[in-house]
Amino acid sequence: MSEIVHRGGRFGVLMALALCVFLACPANAREEASPPVPGAGAAPVSLKIEPAEATTAAAKAMILSSARAGKRIVAVGNHGIVLLSDTDGADFRQAKSVPVRSTLTAVFFVDDKTGWAVGQWGVVLRTDDAGENWTLQRYDTSVDQPLFSVWFRDGERGIAVGLWSLVISTVDGGKTWTPVKLPPPPGRKKADRNLLKIFANRMGTLFVAAEQGMILKSYDGENWTYVNTGYKGSFWTGIVLNNGAILVGGLRGTIYRSTDEGRSWREAKSEFKSSITDFAEAGGKVYATALDGVFLESGDHGATFTGSQREDRLPFTAISVNSVGKLVKFSKQGVVKDPPNEPSK
Numbered sequence: 001m002s003e004i005v006h007r008g009g010r011f012g013v014l015m016a017l018a019l020c021v022f023l024a025c026p027a028n029a030r031e032e033a034s035p036p037v038p039g040a041g042a043a044p045v046s047l048k049i050e051p052a053e054a055t056t057a058a059a060k061a062m063i064l065s066s067a068r069a070g071k072r073i074v075a076v077g078n079h080g081i082v083l084l085s086d087t088d089g090a091d092f093r094q095a096k097s098v099p100v101r102s103t104l105t106a107v108f109f110v111d112d113k114t115g116w117a118v119g120q121w122g123v124v125l126r127t128d129d130a131g132e133n134w135t136l137q138r139y140d141t142s143v144d145q146p147l148f149s150v151w152f153r154d155g156e157r158g159i160a161v162g163l164w165s166l167v168i169s170t171v172d173g174g175k176t177w178t179p180v181k182l183p184p185p186p187g188r189k190k191a192d193r194n195l196l197k198i199f200a201n202r203m204g205t206l207f208v209a210a211e212q213g214m215i216l217k218s219y220d221g222e223n224w225t226y227v228n229t230g231y232k233g234s235f236w237t238g239i240v241l242n243n244g245a246i247l248v249g250g251l252r253g254t255i256y257r258s259t260d261e262g263r264s265w266r267e268a269k270s271e272f273k274s275s276i277t278d279f280a281e282a283g284g285k286v287y288a289t290a291l292d293g294v295f296l297e298s299g300d301h302g303a304t305f306t307g308s309q310r311e312d313r314l315p316f317t318a319i320s321v322n323s324v325g326k327l328v329k330f331s332k333q334g335v336v337k338d339p340p341n342e343p344s345k
Contacts, residue, residue, distance in 0.1 A: 052080030070112025089328030249276030
């Protein structure tokens with residue numbers, strides 16, 4: 001994946017952010033190259049943290065992550081765009097105040113009011129009013145080492161992960177963040193994996209979807225071990241299902257599944273090879289979004305998937321379940337409206 005970070009792309013997406021490689025890379029891109037040395041891509045001295053601009057085109061901005069804040073759907077993406085919907089996804093409006101216009105890669109809420117978003121330049125934002133207004137808690141413009149995912153155990157304890165094995169933790173709601181040092185992966189001299197998605201099971205055991213088929217696992221957020229799934233490509237996303245099964249997905253439509261808390265893994269069957277970008281569970285089924293307009297569903301808790309593909313090949317990037325159990329999809333072109341001949345789930 002480290003090589004992919006510096007490539008141009010299939011969709012011509014001009015991104016300065018490594019997470020967005022999944023929108024920009026060929027499905028068969030190599031992953032063996034080592035990542036660049038942190039600091040080599042230092043930000044220009046003139047870089048300033050500026051608030052996101054209000055725009056009438058906000059709903060068409062590329063969205064990379066979404067979450068529920070009570071009944072409200074909150075989605076984040078390109079140029080510091082934060083979208084809010086109080087109509088179960090029927091329509092969206094832009095948040096009132098976002099202090100950055102850098103790309104936001106992930107959003108997470110612990111209750112119906114309190115949430116965090118992370119992104120480019122190591123940005124961490126916090127909201128206490130369900131996404132209307134955000135405050136800047138952390139950033140580092142000395143090097144563009146983006147954060148890709150964030151998770152909170154409660155209103156005080158949280159972890160964010162990102163590029164080049166970046167892990168930071170907080171015990172005071174994000175007021176201060178402390179680096180967490182990871183051990184090197186097996187056979188390596190240093191921790192150098194890009195960490196794409198952090199998620200947890202009901203008992204609070206943490207998992208991180210990472211590069212080269214690796215899953216990181218921790219019971220406390222401080223001590224981490226590597227789990228080898230047997231796959232050699234990158235995993236971009238993951239979910240723990242209601243029955244405890246773990247799914248991770250990524251390059252070339254690859255989905256792996258574990259039913260024993262990550263100790264062993266099997267590949268889930270699917271006929272599509274478009275890279276997986278997000279998972280959701282609703283109504284007893286599991287859903288996955290993917291590039292090339294591919295949408296997958298499973299009726300057996302993720303063991304097998306069937307799917308469909310949009311004619312326009314719109315790259316799906318994220319998915320949410322609204323307050324009545326319906327799916328809301330997001331893409332490179334913002335909020336997705338299903339074609340008239342494609343019924344909503």
